[in-house]
Amino acid sequence: MSRKDIEQAIGRSAGQVRAGRAGVLAAGTVVAVEAVWLALDLPEQALVSDLGAITVAAWAALACVGAARRHPQPLRRFWLLLAATMLLSLAGRALWTSQRLVGDELPHTLPIGLIFTASLATGTAALLCSVAAPRTPLGRARTLLDGVIVGLALIPIGWLLLFRNVALADLHEPLRYAGLLYPLFDLMQLTILVAVIGPGRPVWRPLTLLGVSLTVRAVADAMYVSLVAAGTYQVGTLIDVLWPLSYLLIGAAAQLAPPRHVHRDDEAGESPLPPRWRVALPYLPVGGAIVAALLAQQPSGHSPLPVFVALLALLAALALRQSLAANENLRLVGRLRQLAYVDQLTGLPNRLAFIRRLRTVLGGPQPVAVLLLDLDGFKQVNDRFGHSTGDTLLTGLSRRMRRAVADDGMIARIGGDEFAVLVTGRTAAPERLAERLLAALHPSAGEEVVGVHPSASIGIAEYGPQHVTYTDLLRDADIAMYAAKAAGKSAYRRCTPALRESAVSRAELIADLRRAVDEQQLLLEFQPIVDLATGTVRSAEALVRWQHPRLGTLSPARFLPLAEETGLILPIDRWVIREACRAAATWQDRIPAATVAVNIAAAHLRRPDLIATVTEATAGAGLAPRALTLELTESALIEGSDAVLDRLSQLRELGIRIAIDDFGTGYSSLSYLHRIPATELKIDRSFVARLSEDTRAYATVEMVTRLAGAYGLGVVAEGVETDRQHDAVAAIGCVQGQGYRYGRPAALAELRTVLARSGPPDVNGVAESDLTLT
Incomplete structure (x- = not known):
């Protein structure tokens, strides 16, 4: 990129920042004017309230579309879903306003309810597509259930606080009172937001503003519900300022969010060890819900139908959540087992798996032999071509050695460039197997071109009376392997009593030499x-x-x-x-x-x-x-x-x-x-x-x-x-x-x-x- 291109990019970025701040200032001015208008009790308060909410919602939708254009593909879906949420809020508020102007003071109609419900669905989907959300379907389902459980648990509590003394027969407008569930949906979304930012990652600034927006909306919906239940709500009061304020915060998050590059850590998904409060989060309100359900019982001893249905749904959600947790635990156990016993680079069994298998077969009726294989000059490959090339070569060599061993033994990677083969029974003579391994490591044409000449030194040891434990057998194989290296490499040697005695003497001499100076x-x-x-x-x-x-x-x-x-x-x-x-x-x-x-x-x-x-x-x-x-x-x-x-x-x-x-x-x-x-x-x-x-x-x-x-x-x-x-x-x-x-x-x-x-x-x-x- 030339200097001119860099200067142009910097200029565009600065221009976007200035434009974003100007947009936030303009939308904030609209909210402030509405608040002053309603506080001073000026004429047409209801219309001003509706127009203010519609204007800020439209601006927030455009801001989210602009953020989607600025951000890379992994974050584009997040901003587009937020834009859809704002557009649905705009459509719902516009329909609300039109029906109110024709004479319905509180138009709780089915189309309006469906529009606002759809906005809640898109907002929840946006949260599950954020940079901190789980990347696996199982993780997203679990997080969604956490929010659903909190929302369902608050239904009995809300019923106890608002409708304990209201007879079911008085609730003659179901659609009007269906809107009373909005605070519960707000709390569900807040729970999901807390869940996705809880595993210890740095919080992305737009998510912080989004959390404040959800909190403001939850307060507004809760006050609206309480006033409607008491029959005292009027359109055009200061409470109505809270909804455009929540839209303003979403638009500000979109306008002020700098372009973000999604790093590998962002794509890694969930934290493997979430904090304890995060695990307990969906279960905290359950106890309160049970107590509220008991207190909400009617004189006849029956629970109100909404409370009863909410408790059944809560139990079903808890059961599904537990099944997902159990499934996740099983997957985690399988993953841990793979990490514990499988080499992640080559896919071969690792040292722990090899020793476990070796200890199992020792002392049995079948003969046991170990081949210890060390690649010759592999360090030079890493030094000359880099570790990435070395890993690629190591992976290819391990596949060739696996094919050479076939069903005649168990091959494992027990170190950086060290492998071991366990042979049981009489399926193949260890020497024949060593020859097959050396032949499999013969360099291919491509390896010859780049100057890579893989070979190995192989030590062979057979289990016998002289071996007390598996470590003695591995020690003898190691002794034979170093003898093969001393013989010129690309060779194999069997451990003999003379080799063992020489190695033991050498080790004793080194131990004595450490004390010689002192x-x-x-x-x-x-x-x-x-x-x-x-x-x-x-x-x-x-x-x-x-x-x-x-x-x-x-x-x-x-x-x-x-x-x-x-x-x-x-x-x-x-x-x-x-x-x-x-x-x-x-x-x-x-x-x-x-x-x-x-x-x-x-x-x-x-x-x-x-x-x-x-x-x-x-x-x-x-x-x-x-x-x-x-x-x-x-x-x-x-x-x-x-x-x-x-x-x-x-x-x-x-x-x-x-x-x-x-x-x-x-x-x-x-x-x-x-x-x-x-x-x-x-x-x-x-x-x-x-x-x-x-x-x-x-x-x-x-x-x-x-x-x-x-x-x-x-x-x-x-x-x-x-x-x-x-x-x-x-x-x-x-x-x-x-x-x-x-x-x-x-x-x-x-x-x-x-x-x-x-x-x-x-x-x-x-x-x-x-x-x-x-």
């Missing part, structure tokens, strides 16, 4: 890094070990992957940095140039508190920042964001050294070498081990060394174990080396002995080393 079970060993030219120890890499109370000393390869998987790597890293800095501070007095290197996990690199951790560790140990080197793998650096690079730059500004560990085994991209503020490269041991027999490995190490020199980086050759490897890396030009040839990882005391033997380097040596490494 209980001081970790220790550090240091492997020297030497100057290849002089053999002097220039640095040491801190390597963490776990002194397990039951399993003995465990190498990092045994527990660090578990630590990274569970997030325990963060407290371990913090402990290693702190202890390594403390250790390095103990040798600074003898070998000031010797540094300490610490490995940092990728998870820690992404944390903003890394800088605080490092600075607190160096400051707490009294160690100069230049004496600490952080070793990071290529994969961790490549996956790092701009924030990670900024963090590394801040560390370099503090003096911390950055080493790229295992260089050559990851991406080895030149594009990130100039972005990462590294100080040295550590050539992976796999290249050094092949130097003597593989010319390509030799060329690779030589190329990396030259590349490092071009970027001003130091080079450390890892895994140097033999003299031939030492000679090769020295000949290539590597500055430093690390490996068993120079020393195995050892405790701090042993490293300090090695440092003492090395002695402090001469000034030239230090200067040369510093120039090489920075």
Whole structure:
């Protein structure tokens, strides 16, 4: 939409608001003039009263038609029904006026009664089409019955108050007294209005004005009934102002209502939990009706016929209301059962239904097996295409898996992208069923085009003596499923005793690892890094070990992957940095140039508190920042964001050294070498081990060394174990080396002995080393 269109739309809206206010002001002026005319007892009061009501009713009808044109389709019916109500009121009042002018003082005729009754019907229909009304036929019927019950309950009360002392024989004009039911219809409509706005939604402003209009009309009709019953009503009194005032409020609601967009919440229907007063609303007047019926009994002990008929109708309405409530409760129970046991996205049984069925069949005569299925790479689908596409794919895959299982088992969705199949009896071997499921998940042509390759890892577990409860069976299926993922995905595995034992051991190891830091079970060993030219120890890499109370000393390869998987790597890293800095501070007095290197996990690199951790560790140990080197793998650096690079730059500004560990085994991209503020490269041991027999490995190490020199980086050759490897890396030009040839990882005391033997380097040596490494 262009700026001109927007300005035109704003202008039209402002014009409509001004026109609406002008119309309300004009209609209000008519009502005010009528009120003054009647109050001053000026001539032709009855005619002025009738003309005022007709004029305001006509204006209100036009206002409602205009509101219908402004509002969207869901609200158009509401305003059109209100317009019809006003037109019927106009027609009824015009007919009333014409018959009164020809001589009938109170023309209660059948046509007039039918017209006003039709206006009540259209007004009630409008209420049931409002934005807050129930959207289901059952809900609308129940709300209508609520109003009918209140109206019927007030008939005995009205009879007791108005006609207790009037004999039925005196009611010789039934049509005249049929109009006395209008207040009851008003109260019925008010009850419906209160019911539709009661479930806790924000009240729409037109409904508020409509409620005031119904209240005014109910007061007018009630006063009219009381005066007619007493025989004192006269046309052209101030009471007559109340009817055009009620029309004015309806027209004002139509003129001042802004265009409303019906949101999903408006279309949702009823509130599932209405307030208590809303439930009790139709039953509150029933007690009063029964008491009034007893008091209205004639001396003969019989109730007046209108009261008796009203009570019968009230009982029938109550019975119908209760039947609707019972039916609604049954539907609600069915809906709750569906919500409790059916997955709403796929239509499959959910986890609760699956476990319920599994617990039922366990221990029976038939064999039981569970297949646990987890979709491979489904998170990437959500990340790449969005959750809407992911849900569509999930729905399609669930249909394919349902067809693959057929009648051989019960398939359920028990998690986001996790499914389970329960197999009982000998209908199908679990392995055959797993093969059918994998075949069903083979990508279709359309999925291949968009790059979606659905597959699954399936774990199979059969119920046996080793299972005490259903949770043991599900645990074994989960163990087998993760074994299938480890085997390359898109595969299935059966749970075996060896897999179960390995999983249990793994879980126990993770539980023990959580206590390792707090209980001081970790220790550090240091492997020297030497100057290849002089053999002097220039640095040491801190390597963490776990002194397990039951399993003995465990190498990092045994527990660090578990630590990274569970997030325990963060407290371990913090402990290693702190202890390594403390250790390095103990040798600074003898070998000031010797540094300490610490490995940092990728998870820690992404944390903003890394800088605080490092600075607190160096400051707490009294160690100069230049004496600490952080070793990071290529994969961790490549996956790092701009924030990670900024963090590394801040560390370099503090003096911390950055080493790229295992260089050559990851991406080895030149594009990130100039972005990462590294100080040295550590050539992976796999290249050094092949130097003597593989010319390509030799060329690779030589190329990396030259590349490092071009970027001003130091080079450390890892895994140097033999003299031939030492000679090769020295000949290539590597500055430093690390490996068993120079020393195995050892405790701090042993490293300090090695440092003492090395002695402090001469000034030239230090200067040369510093120039090489920075």
